[in-house]
Amino acid sequence: MTTQTIVTAAMLAIGDELLSGRTKDKNIGHLADILTLSGIDLKEVRIVADEEGAIVEALNALRSRYTYIFTSGGIGPTHDDITADAVSAAFGVPCLHDPAAMTLLGDMYAKRGMEFTEARKRMARMPQGAGHIANPVSTAPGFTIGNVFVMAGVPQVFQAMLDAVIPTLDTGTRMLSRAIPCPFGEGDIGTPLSEIQKAHPETSIGSYPKYDGKAFSTEIVVRARSEAVLEPAAEAVFAMVETIKAAKIAQNTSAEA
Amino acid sequence: MTTQTIVTAAMLAIGDELLSGRTKDKNIGHLADILTLSGIDLKEVRIVADEEGAIVEALNALRSRYTYIFTSGGIGPTHDDITADAVSAAFGVPCLHDPAAMTLLGDMYAKRGMEFTEARKRMARMPQGAGHIANPVSTAPGFTIGNVFVMAGVPQVFQAMLDAVIPTLDTGTRMLSRAIPCPFGEGDIGTPLSEIQKAHPETSIGSYPKYDGKAFSTEIVVRARSEAVLEPAAEAVFAMVETIKAAKIAQNTSAEA
Structure with missing residues (x-):
């Protein structure tokens, strides 16, 4: 600590x-x-x-x-x-x-x-x-x-x-951040992202929707004041995005079959 | 009124x-x-x-x-x-x-x-x-x-x-505005512009400096809620800018002479 x-x-x-x-x-x-x-x-x-x-x-x-x-x-x-x-x-x-x-x-x-x-x-x-x-x-x-x-x-x-x-100026402990791009809208990630936030209470996890005129994507940003706190939460977010990707691919494959 | x-x-x-x-x-x-x-x-x-x-x-x-x-x-x-x-x-x-x-x-x-x-x-x-x-x-x-x-x-x-x-929504009387471009910095116009503001108390006159990397110029904006109030003040600002231009030309001419 x-x-x-x-x-x-x-x-x-x-x-x-x-x-x-x-x-x-x-x-x-x-x-x-x-x-x-x-x-x-x-x-x-x-x-x-x-x-x-x-x-x-x-x-x-x-x-x-x-x-x-x-x-x-x-x-x-x-x-x-x-x-x-x-x-x-x-x-x-x-x-x-x-x-x-x-x-x-x-x-x-x-x-x-x-x-x-x-x-x-x-x-x-x-x-x-x-x-x-x-x-x-x-x-x-x-x-x-x-x-x-x-x-x-x-x-x-x-x-x-x-x-x-x-x-x-006096300065404090820098807020570190890691941005994870996510090709899905916030509706797809809301529930699992909330679980990750709960499991990593010392981090602040934000999700920022973008709209390109046709569809929403999201930038997920994990913030913390130390790498030791930041890294595991960022890894969990990265894994969550990969899991949703895999599920979407499986869904499309089964729909085509 | x-x-x-x-x-x-x-x-x-x-x-x-x-x-x-x-x-x-x-x-x-x-x-x-x-x-x-x-x-x-x-x-x-x-x-x-x-x-x-x-x-x-x-x-x-x-x-x-x-x-x-x-x-x-x-x-x-x-x-x-x-x-x-x-x-x-x-x-x-x-x-x-x-x-x-x-x-x-x-x-x-x-x-x-x-x-x-x-x-x-x-x-x-x-x-x-x-x-x-x-x-x-x-x-x-x-x-x-x-x-x-x-x-x-x-x-x-x-x-x-x-x-x-x-x-x-309910809306009010629109604030009208007239922008007068001014090739001089605020230091050149401060004193006469303040006189114009005093003479036209129902207007709000703002001056917004711009810097192009070498010199300052100014955008002067006259605002009021009626044309009748706006116009005379805008005319006075326009005349002020012309007067400063003429004075600068005269100054340069006499310096060159």
Whole structure:
């Protein structure tokens, strides 16, 4: 029996455009992939509009419950970018122009011969006491306060910021998984799969139906935090699929005879 | 001044596979598109795991707050399909094999010469008193109870069920939108765009940055529930973009001179 460490996370995706359908989110799936690889369990995702009350309420609900919270969106220079104000309100601290961020952005615009406008200065605003998240794509930093990591909504910038954050996090025992393709629908496997789940209670066995326009097939996924637990359950699922295949062949042969 | 009706909605996407990254959700964006076209405002989305407590809590929070709630996932025949139980628990009613659904599924399997197994009978389970949502793809119905619509996670089935549900819903005054492409980053437009938003308080103006690997551009979207409100604001945004273009050309010309 080895000790297992569980580290949890939630995501809060912020933006009217995600709820109107105008933008199809790409950050949730990316975060899910990276966290799973890192040994952090993504437990919940919420998408809310660019409304301070909605952001504050969701953030406070999530940050008290999970180890880490990742947000996307609303940290640009326009009037609808209100994430810095909302996060400050959630933590009960002032939202200020961060001096280091002002220097970083001021220098960048000076080098490019561009004016450091009031709008651009908005990108230096963050909750008092927040740390920076580096932005190698377009300089304007994300920020972190408490257990919350506030990142951009543009996928290339979100991904770059996440790359900067991940090495700084505590991680848990990785959830291992084995996927077993199954050419049959869930109705064929439901009963025996349930028996396998009962016999291997330390694993989590999921079955994910796919429809190709004509028929259903299934991907069966066995998950556990150690190979010793995972392997016997995956073997049992594999054997179950082979048994159903053999039974179907026998059935067809006898029907043809 | 015309009367405006606001109808709101939330989505609850259910499934471990969405949180592990194994499946990239396609239903949220589809629902968002269809609701926007129908005059229903999608206000919040949550994604939770296949855990009864998490589903019950999220569903009860959402159903008391919005006109309609749409769920995806967890209504198949395998042991990890627990949505019917969780929705029943949220409403405090028993989860039973629905007689009409049993007949529907029993007839379908009889016609195909397939056994109506215990696993397949799970697909007839729903909260006592629930109505059916027709499933033209694979027969097993979704269900509706109170203001909640429980649909499949497989996108083709989710979409077919949503097509059946939409004509039965109350709809509000449609949110109209006009998108104005802008070749400049948000830093260039932040200050004048904020002025336009202030001058047109009945509109909601959003700006959505895009990054092509080299530079940022922006899509500016003006939203309102009537053309009379929308048009002047959209015209002002269009004029702003033209003004910035002219200023950039003048700047480059003078720099070259």
